[in-house]
Amino acid sequence: MDTASACLIITTIIEGKNIMIEAIFTYKFLQNAFLSGAIIGIIAPLLGAFIVVRRLSLIADALSHVTLSGIAAGLLLGQKASLFAGVNPLYFGMAFSVGGSLLIERLRNVYRHYQELAIPIMMSGGIGIGVIFISLSDKGLNTDLFGYLFGSISAVSRTDLYAVITISAIVLITVYFLYKELFILSFDEEFAKASGIPAKAVHLAFIILTALVIAVSMRIVGVLLVSALMTLPVAASIRLAKGFKQTIWLSVLFGEISVITGLISAFYLDLAPGGTIVVTSILILLGVIIWKKEKN
């Protein structure tokens, strides 16, 4: 590559960056999307670290599908009942997700020896109910729906952003003050119970937080890909980290890089951000695996 073309590329990038920054200042929707994305990039992998080590990755997936039925219910009610016309469907998604998380816990107790059964039950239930709501609603939902399934840059509203900020504040405060309980519960549940830690209450708080984070993250990454943002950065960091705290920090770093890179490329290439974010985190994961292999 000669210097001239290198310069050209750099100028394009710088100009591109300027366009981006200008656009962020000009368009509210971009501010909403980038701020929400940046925050979700922190809290989704943060909770994800606990989810992965507790081997609950699939629960995140099940909950995101339940969230979809909540969103569909919200959209439908907004169309059919004037009472709900102005209500953000995200709130319905959050309510369904929390309800679903409690139901999963019940199912896991019902099927003590087949605990993973709770996951396909909730997953298919979530999609099934969601699809019924979608078929019942008037046409025109499809564009909204695409955003909910795969994430969207343009559809993030101010109330979405406020929901993200509120939930994230709750998550950060809870994890800060319950960190040692969450850690010991993840590392050694039996020991946690034996030493008199309120394991049930801590677990319940954790699963509800997870449900809420999934619901609010979905606006950016989409229902089908939200669990990826919780697990892929952790999958990469677990290969490198010494200790659990480092696992969390690295996960957050990888998650944040994925979200920002994903959103920027989604903006320029006019793609669904869910796709670009997940592809970025997969590239990071591959890079880590290969680097680790070369090192050994």
Add this chain to the structure above:
Amino acid sequence: MKEKPPVIDIRDVNFRYDRENVLEHINLSIPKGAFVGLVGPNGSGKSTLLKIILGLLKIKEGSVELFGIPQEKFKEWDRIGFVSQKANSFNTGFPATVAEVVMGGLVKKVGLFRRPGQKEKDAVKRAVKAVGMESFLTRNIGDLSGGQQQRVFIARAIVSNPSVLILDEPTVGVDSQNVDSFYRMLTYLNQELGMTLLLVTHDIGTITDKVTHVACLNKYLHFHGSMEQFVELDEQELSDLYGHGIRLLDHHHDH
């Protein structure tokens, strides 16, 4: 002995799962500073007895006193450290350092919503040092050998400075070369730090020269006494003790 209450005092405990009697007429008292070996074949009810002592199983018949306090009223659980058979159940892929694992032993003591400070970090270092693992503080637990992991779990159990340490088959998963140094460490905890130890094992041979008291369990407690009394038993009595018979022996102790 009489003036100070035993640290663990079990009286006339019976226990059954569904219809099957697991423990019958168990009387066992552990004096302060003792190193007690609780031996018995697989399925003899050793783990059940431990769970009863730790309050994880509720008894309907008999009584358990801890430090002279009836178990129902006992609150100071941090005075009792417990090490389970970790080598079998532990997720070796878990990304936690030795220091993080040992800090887990202080979670209850620090209390809900509080974060551990320098005092706790120092306690972790002391406990890790007591088990001879101080050079592994920042290593991931999964990268250690079975014996080293078991030491880390003992450090976690003693970090809150308990006066009693209960160990359930601690040498499972420890390779034979390291078993000796493992027992040396237990003797150090017992003699130098004054910790009362209750060690559960199915392998009577390895502990006879290390413990101060022996209790033989097989549904009934067949023998409970000091090491001196134990070595006086003749071969026939020993094989009865350790065999699968459930016959009560003549010299069965009544406390």
